Amino acid sequence: MNIAKKGDWVRIHNIVLTPDERAPQVPEDTKKVPLEMWDKGFLLNDEAKIGEEVEVETYIGRTIKGELIEINPFYDHDYGKCVTELLYIGRQLRDILKDGESNE
């Protein structure tokens, strides 16, 4: 779905500062890239395509503009992959407590 209708929940993106507008104290690598922002809201335009400049009403009711980048945005952060390096810890701890590797 690449077309959002009025009232759809969408995510927008903006450039806040271009690289040449960035603050003087910013490190060199950061100075090479723009300051970007993301926010979400209900679409106020009748219809819009991904990539178009749109207006939205944020959840608390502010009206803001930006480039439409996502329709019905969702979170996909999770519990990560299996980190095998962690597997020894629990067994090691229980062994030490049981057998008493120790200075006691």
Place this chain on the structure above:
Amino acid sequence: MSKDMSYNAVMGRRNDIMKKAVGLDYEKFESKGILFDYDAMMRDTGYSLQEIQNIQEETGIGNTPIYELKNITNLARKFAPKGKGARIFIKDEAANPSGSYKARRAATSVYHAKKNGYKGVIAATSGNYGAAVASQAAMLGLKCIIVQECYDSRGYGQPEIVEKARKCEAYGAEVLQLTVGPELFYTFLKLLEETGYFNASLYTPFGIAGVETLGYELAMQFREREGRDPDVVVATNAGGGNLTGTARGLIKAGAENVQVIGASVNLKGLHMASDKQFNRKSFTTGHTGFGIPFATWPDRSDVPRSAARALRYMDRYVTVNQGEVFYMTEALAQLEGLERGPAGNTSLAAAFALAQEMDKDKIIVVQETEYTGAGKHIQPQLSFAKDNGIKIIIGNPEDEVPGENIVLPRNPSLIKARDLDLNKIRKSYIKNCLANNPNAEITKEDIEFLAEDTKSDAEFIKSIINELKEN
């Protein structure tokens, strides 16, 4: 006529914007020169400790349980010299609404905003504090905007920060996310100006006074269950507010002899405002990247004078490595049946090492935990680290290089609390005070202020000032 919204113009209006948004005139605490009246500023919240306890009780904050970590204590005793290995306790602050002690820090600000007719609150934070402000705002019916530094220029976000955005939205807040950079403050000021909302800053007296209840409650709980005050309280240290508020609360409870130790994750060498290094760390707070700059110059925050002044209350400052904290997070789950977020366990890793220096009958307390969940958990954080080219090694924590590897200790005996030189940090703070007041004639009062603000004495301050002037 529309206002000039350029970076320089908005930054130029910062004092006016802040005055309206905090409702506190910081000018009245200032005098000529270096000093300002910290105690007067803290009194000026207009809320007593008792009133803040009542405010917090209304929204279900506080009275969090204390657990004795018997298995972790036994583990520490396996490695401690004979007769050593203090009893380790933890205060389960994750039991607060929003899942961390930050609920305490948010409560007074949000209450004060509501009482003074503000329609909403804004906070600049990527951490638990955002969730706390959003949760409190939901309870009191205020609107809430959270401004987060979340992504690098590739659009990659720390899983922990992304989870915090989700949590804030769950409470009905608007979350504005930005890429790396200190100009977050510019966006923050624009929002304050546009909305007229209250600046629920982490660093106002309201925020810090809210944490005093933690220290006070902790002292009372130990008197009730152990008949005495603890010997040591370890607080994870970043911007200084956690430690400052807790220490002030302990003092208000009359527990003046408790040693307060700050602990931070060692992120030496990583620049916090660097786009490339942003995702090469696995801790978003509680680390030296905030701990050291805020200790050496607390007034760098988003208010003219920070109420969080860690040097004023800190007896000792130690660091632990990322891998050590991850190991202890696993230990807390596996040995104590408590699954809690990693950042809060920074002081647990330190306490595990510190307990081994202390006699068996002594008490050491880790004063907070935080919630855990998708993103905010060792598994996704280490997965993310690997995806960003960080090597995960099982070995000696001494070999950890922040931004390059994370070393999980081969054996818990290798977990250490490494002391930072507090006098060096004090000196650096004094240097910053002089640099920020280049023409000030240093008075006796300035010296007294600096001695108090660094928990040292006039002789020490004078010798440092002389030394700095000679160079």
